[in-house]
Amino acid sequence: MSTYHSKRAKEFLKNPEEKISRHDQTFWSVRQKRDAAAAQLPEWENLREQASRIKAHTVTHLADYLEQFTTNLEKNGVIVHFAKDAQEFNEIAYGILETHKVRKLVKSKSMLTEECGLNPYLMERGIDVVESDLGERILQLMHLKPAHIVMPAIHLTRDEVGEMFEEKGISKEIGNHDPTYLTYCARQNLRKDFMDADAGMTGCNFGVAATGDCVVCTNEGNADMSTSVPKLHIVAMGLEKVIPDYASLAVFHRLLSRSGTGQPATSFTSHFRRARPGAEMHVILVDNGRSDITANTAHWETLKCIRCGACMNTCPVYRRSGGYSYSYFIPGPIGVNLSMLKDPKKHSGNVSACSLCLSCDCVCPAKVTPGSQIYRWRQSLETYGTENKEKKVMAEGMKAVYENYPVYDALLRNSSVANYIPEAWADTSLNPWSIGHTMPRFARKPFHALFKQAMEELKNGK
């Protein structure tokens, strides 16, 4: 019965009770902040609808907007590259860095580079890659992967971070695990990387077609730091990040950080439009499967996603199983969907990670409906041969009983004998229900038998 996710979740749930509760509460509190921020805008639901429509429009006119975006970038002297897949992206990025004899690259946060495996690719080729987002930096130093797309290291405790900083010589005051102090230490430590890096790389939250702006939202200002000193700036951007104009940017900007962290805006919103005098700016537009998704009638809406992470924070399964229980680098409801689009056979084991509560559908600022789409993915597992075989046997058994009334009737009339099975016997590994539940008690007489009896008694004038 066990899927990839359920096995990993089982391991996660072996953590001490308070650690699981803290994980759950941490992300729930972000959901609460999101609720409070959303509640301050009377036009919230209207904004979501607009965001959804703008994205639907852009995705269905993607080529036009990409052309406009590219033209405007080039007008401003930016060099634009197209990468059809991860391999090509890595090669282009490395090519640019090699031409400029870059030895050290500072990066602000980019999930796209995670998707393409850029860091190991560059490091194997002798380039020192330094993550500058605090969470990403912590993970890089600990050799861990992000567990969330917006708050990648929030699953770690301050003690875990503090001890690692001490080990690496980043913090000097042994035992001081105060977050403000640790952040100060990280900042001091990163400063020299910003100063002597030869190039900076940023992601891109929104590419404005009408102006050629690459808009990057951060809370730490590290995108600006990464691009202020080095003379070379590379923007890594997924195709679907392009939006029409400033008016649409205003809609997304109001939704993004309110949905993601509950802030009215990120501390920094940087518009990169052209290189500084004497510097160079490159934009690499990455497809890596995105244009195929535009043609996927059941799942094209995943392209509307603005990567706010709200679906993870609200997901009761994510909060109780953690980001590492999914087989894809993006976890949670949107990750289940994106992993299936990437490689359905490899990632079918994530599809069980959903109780179909649909909270994500309602929280999503762009109405991606990740939960409803997981229902559709489940229907397709048989075509990939990755359906859960035991579950299929159960479903076939139910179907057989429900479709054959005499069998159904006989079973229900006699099912109360099951109540006499001792609990201990029911507690077997073959009975996953017994892991957390006692067995339900069957009625001595099912409703349909009671009803029939009552009607007969009425007829007979009793």
Next chain:
Amino acid sequence: MRVGLFIPCYVDALYPQVGVATYRLLRKLKLNVVYPERQTCCGQPMANGGFERMSEHLAERFEDKFRDFDYVVTPSVSCAAFVRVNYPQILDHACQTPEKTMELVEFLHDILKVRELPGSFPHVVSVHNSCHGVRELGLSSPSELQIKPFNKIVDLLRLKDGITVKEPDRKDECCGFGGMFAVEEPYVSSRMGNDKVKAHMATGAEIVTGSDCSCLMHMQGVAARQKYPVKFMHVAEILAAGL
């Protein structure tokens, strides 16, 4: 008004008293209630598990059995939601039951517009807002949406004399049942169930009530395993009390 009563398979087998309460309630409201014989399941369990194709025949049978009623009423949120939301895709022809099928609470609240009910229920209850009731049928305002709050279950329960109605913290977070989810992800499911039951108990309620027996069954199983002193009743049982 001719009403077809649909008593889903698991209510039939495990909670016949909920079927009886629903029937009594509808009769008390002077409706012509018919319980068609030989009904079983709407097909939801297989479909939610990923085998929608196994639900087609059951959906056809449901449509046949219930299409001629003015309304089909069922004391089960997720079954009503399945018929309403999923049948139009499953059946490859025009069908009538999706728009006629109503969960008991919405039928009483929206169609019959029940504004008073006799009988008292002098207990403290905590309302369980089942996900598909909240987010597919609109029994209450989803906490994610920025709309005027409402809750049809609470509205109806308050009609009973002497009742104290509470809602838990995280009022519409999933209890973790999710049909086959509970057996495929038993660890996450029971953890969610445990958290949810504790949230209900923290309201000080003696009874957890809701309009979906499957959520209640799951939480009851978790609570019994943990030996929690809390009871579970379907909304229909409370609304029918003292009639």
